[in-house]
Amino acid sequence: MQENLLNSVIKITKNRDVDSLEYSLISTIQEFIGCKEVSVYKDIEVQGQLTIEQSLCLKVTGEKQFEWVQRQIVAHPEDELLSCLRSACIITVQSTDGIERRWLPITRQEKTVAAISVVSNSLDSPAQVMLNAFCRIFENYLVILHENERDKLTGLLNRQTFEKKIKQLIEKQVLKVHSSSRDEGKRQQKYASTSWLAILDIDHFKNINDKYGHICGDEVLLILAQKMRHFFRSTDLIFRFGGEEFVIVFEPTDADSICNKMAEFLQLVRNTSFPFVENMTISAGLARISPYDFPITVIESADKALYYAKNNGRDKFCVYEDLIAEQLINVQENDSEIDLF
Numbered sequence: 001m002q003e004n005l006l007n008s009v010i011k012i013t014k015n016r017d018v019d020s021l022e023y024s025l026i027s028t029i030q031e032f033i034g035c036k037e038v039s040v041y042k043d044i045e046v047q048g049q050l051t052i053e054q055s056l057c058l059k060v061t062g063e064k065q066f067e068w069v070q071r072q073i074v075a076h077p078e079d080e081l082l083s084c085l086r087s088a089c090i091i092t093v094q095s096t097d098g099i100e101r102r103w104l105p106i107t108r109q110e111k112t113v114a115a116i117s118v119v120s121n122s123l124d125s126p127a128q129v130m131l132n133a134f135c136r137i138f139e140n141y142l143v144i145l146h147e148n149e150r151d152k153l154t155g156l157l158n159r160q161t162f163e164k165k166i167k168q169l170i171e172k173q174v175l176k177v178h179s180s181s182r183d184e185g186k187r188q189q190k191y192a193s194t195s196w197l198a199i200l201d202i203d204h205f206k207n208i209n210d211k212y213g214h215i216c217g218d219e220v221l222l223i224l225a226q227k228m229r230h231f232f233r234s235t236d237l238i239f240r241f242g243g244e245e246f247v248i249v250f251e252p253t254d255a256d257s258i259c260n261k262m263a264e265f266l267q268l269v270r271n272t273s274f275p276f277v278e279n280m281t282i283s284a285g286l287a288r289i290s291p292y293d294f295p296i297t298v299i300e301s302a303d304k305a306l307y308y309a310k311n312n313g314r315d316k317f318c319v320y321e322d323l324i325a326e327q328l329i330n331v332q333e334n335d336s337e338i339d340l341f
């Protein structure tokens, strides 16, 4: 038992990204506590409002049978979950049939950022101590991973995290295509609605730095990052890719929706008054992320579209696939300066 326990702690601390850490935590709790359901809930804060996402959930459906439930927004969070997040206290509710529901808070920098929910038979004292200890290990490790994955200035995901996240996303798409390969109708639908990648770059940012100084430049980057976080979906991944360059990986959607979204965001930037700077604009390049793509190919395609937007007036976004179809750029052209790590 002790050896197994040590191995589980080693397994948890071996993780190098938050998603895998959550899998390890849930598997370990299930193995040692024996629950009916274990979930991770996170406050992903949209526009400053408490917004709860069920990040991962394991449901026991039979003897040695499990079901993993993937990421979803919780439209109506239970009162106990909200109390746990607000008070940073463990909340326990016991029903008459002896089933216990327990919510354990996870804090980072004195803020409750998540809660672990456990549904189980009544837990004895040693099991409660162990459950609490697993949550504290998770909490400590979460702080380290969070710092590793985030850009210090803007708090967005950093460039080093990009490759890992996009590989995971492409793998997921490949699995989806395979799972529906017998149903051609469904397959067509999935191709119509794929993920997208956008590279955004501030126009003439060098002028802002030169005219008003780097501190003002940093403030502009910070405000733009906040605008992106509030404007785009919480499930879209936003990276600070380099100095004044940002990458967004969008959840699957069709071309029209993504173009509308980008047009609205460019308008939002035009309408925003940044400190000192008036009329700041951005340019962007978009590319479809197809299953079987290499991350470098997608980023190069979006970069070519961005390059085209920059050379054709700025303050606009261009879609790589449209530029190719209209023969405005060449597939073979290799003028990208993107260097992945």
Ligand SMILES: Nc1nc2c(ncn2[C@@H]2O[C@H](COP(=O)(O)OP(=O)(O)OP(=O)(O)O)[C@@H](O)[C@H]2O)c(=O)[nH]1
Residues within 6 Å of the ligand: 201, 202, 203, 204, 205, 206, 207, 209, 213, 214, 215, 216, 217, 218, 221, 242, 243, 244, 310, 314
């Ligand atoms: N303040 C600040 N500036 C940065 C940071 N990282 C990069 N930069 C600046 O970003 C500027 C990028 O300039 P360029 O690549 O010439 O591009 P640009 O002036 O935006 O022009 P276009 O992209 O062609 O519209 C340089 O002046 C960099 O010093 C940062 O973290 N903070």
